[in-house]
Amino acid sequence: MDPVYLSVADIVAADFIPLPTILASHAARRGPAIALADEQRQVSWAELGAMAERIAAGLQAAGVGLHEPVALAATNSVMAALAFLGILRAGSPAALLTSSASGETVMAMLADSGARVLLLDAAMADALAHLPFPAGVTRVAVDDSHAGLALSQWLPLSQWLPPVGTRAAPVTIAPADPFNIIYSSGTTGQPKGIVQSHKMRHEYARRTLAGGYNDDTTVIASTPLYSNTTLVSFFPALAGGGKVVLMAKFDAQRFLALSQAERVTHAMLVPVQYRRIMEQPDFGSYDLSSYRLKSSTSAPFPAALKADVLARWPGGLLEAYGMTEGGASALLLAHEFPDKLHTVGRVAPGHEMKIIDENGQELPRGATGEIVGRSPTMMTGYHGQDDKTREAEWHDADGRRFIRHGDIGRFDEDGFLILMDRSKDLIISGGFNIFPTDLEAVLAQNPAVREVAVIGIPSDKWGETPFAVVVLADPAGASQGILEHANAQLGKTQRISGIAVIDQLPRSPIGKVLKRELRDRFGGNPITHAFQPEEHNNA
Known part of the structure; x- marks a missing residue:
């Protein structure tokens, strides 16, 4: 039976089409065109379709049932992307473990997901090697590396996969079925597994495709695949029949070089990038x-x-x-x-x-x-x-x-x-609500300041008082005068009590400033204050 070729217009007009169906159509239609690339390899649309089928068949052979989560923990690569797509083809949600987190946190996410199969790479295996591993979880190396582990602990993908040409059994995917589990960045506490549906992904793809994604689209993905930030451009690019270039690790110079060499058309970046x-x-x-x-x-x-x-x-x-x-x-x-x-x-x-x-x-x-x-x-x-x-x-x-x-x-x-x-970063000082972003905007106007975060720290007199943590534009420069310059422009209730200079702000893997870490570091350390809150806050 000849495949049904889906156009971008077909996808945008449809109330729901499962992503694996869309990808299978593009694999048949686009064949030799490049679908995925990293800095070591690239695969065509035909190869993408064939490998997704084999991975899905391998999961089915391992007894993974429809809707049963399969965990993925790997740095951005063509093989990590193919693993993700193979999981979806099997009708399973991909539990995306934050590979940049500590080994203990990754293991907690794995346990939370309930996955019995973990697809990972050598770097992730090294991070987990010293930890006790739950019984009944099969580890498959998407990069075929043993990473020093015994073969009894680790199956190279090439040995785990069924033969070339194997196709997975058909599955029926409904709109409400789980597509992925994304673990929150943890900027305000313990990460939680966020379940997103196939319908949700289809709706986002529809909206994005209508904005200009098609066969001629090339997206560069420089943030991790476990982040929704990445997926909101990764999946629309593939749904439109385009190409995705994956960076294992962001580097500004390399990003520019790849953008030029690959003739990139779209990129999703976080502000720090x-x-x-x-x-x-x-x-x-x-x-x-x-x-x-x-x-x-x-x-x-x-x-x-x-x-x-x-x-x-x-x-x-x-x-x-x-x-x-x-x-x-x-x-x-x-x-x-x-x-x-x-x-x-x-x-x-x-x-x-x-x-x-x-x-x-x-x-x-x-x-x-x-x-x-x-x-x-x-x-x-x-x-x-x-x-x-x-x-x-x-x-x-x-x-x-x-x-x-x-x-x-x-x-x-x-x-x-x-x-x-x-809301968790709001500072309440002397009964007044103070928004740190207002203070940060004033501080950022100073050419001596490269980056800044304002937090609330305890104050006996006011309950809380604003405190600034800055990264200087010139690392050898001085911080004198920064607070005085800012406070001269702020209202009495907004005035900042002190300043600390650090080399870089703590950030999550996708660039969010971790103010919780700054509060932990500076909240109980009044000796870093440039002057006393009583002189400048709520005067």
Whole structure:
């Protein structure tokens, strides 16, 4: 029977098509065209389709049932991507373990997932080698390396796979079936497994494909595959029949070289990556004219940095505000609204966002409060943690389910969302609410400051007081005058009590500043203060 070839228009128009069905169509249609590449190898669409079938057949032969999670822990590579796609072809959700986390944390994620098969690479095996491994879990090396382990502990993929040409048994995938489990970054506590459905992924692909992904698309993936930040461009690129270039580790110079060599059209980057790229002295020497659109998400994107990207990097710039759990998204087409760079844009089509107060009551436009949202891309829930799922939900007067974003914000008069801060990062000093982002924006204007994070630390007099942690633009420079300059521009209730200079801000693997670590480090250490809170806070 001849395959049914699916076009981008077919996918966008469909209410639901499982991703494995789409990929099988592209594999038959595009054949020798390159689908995946890393810095060591590349595979065609035909090879992608064949390997996904073999991996899925291997999982079925191992007794993995429909909807049973299969764990994946590996650095970005062609083989890691193929493993992911093979898991999906088997009708299993991919439990994406955070390979940059400690071995103990990875093992806790594995246990939480309930997976009986773990696909991993040599680097991950080394990180786990000293830990007791749960009985009944098969480890398969996607890179065929033994990594010093006995073969009884580790099966090379080439030995585990069924013969070339083997096809997996057909499976029926329904819209609500689990697609993946993504473990939260843990910026505010223990990571939780976020379950996302096939319908959610299809809806996101539909929206993205309508924005210009097709056979001629080349995406560069420089953040890890276990992150939703990566998947929001990785899967639409493949769903559109394009090509994905995978970087094992981000390096600004290498990113620029690959962008030029591969004629990259789309990239999803976090703000710290943009900063490092734009700071390259030879940035202007690279030919980036192939770029159609660059995107950013996952962390605050300073307006000045957006303006720099718009001025010097060809193609459009899209900032997407949202969360892995779903909720609602806001989109800022920065090249169309250069006067709104201080915002994260308007609510995405088909999404709904509200602002509520501390009592869960909806607030009018213009008021500041907690952001909640609903959309077709909401998570199913936290894996095995119904109580945490309920905590993340808010229901309106009609009983409709929204997801709490954990952020504080407000809408301006044109309907653009202005983020104020994470609710957990809000500083309450002397009864006043202080938003760290307001203070960070003032500090960042100082040319001596490269990066800054403001946290709340304990104060006997005020309860909490603002404290700044900065990275200097010149590592050999001095911090004198930075606070005085900032406090001269801030209101009395906002004034910063002290400063600490560090070499770099602690960040998650996708670039979020880990303020929890800064509070742990500086919260009980008043001797780092430049001056006493009583002199400058709430005076």
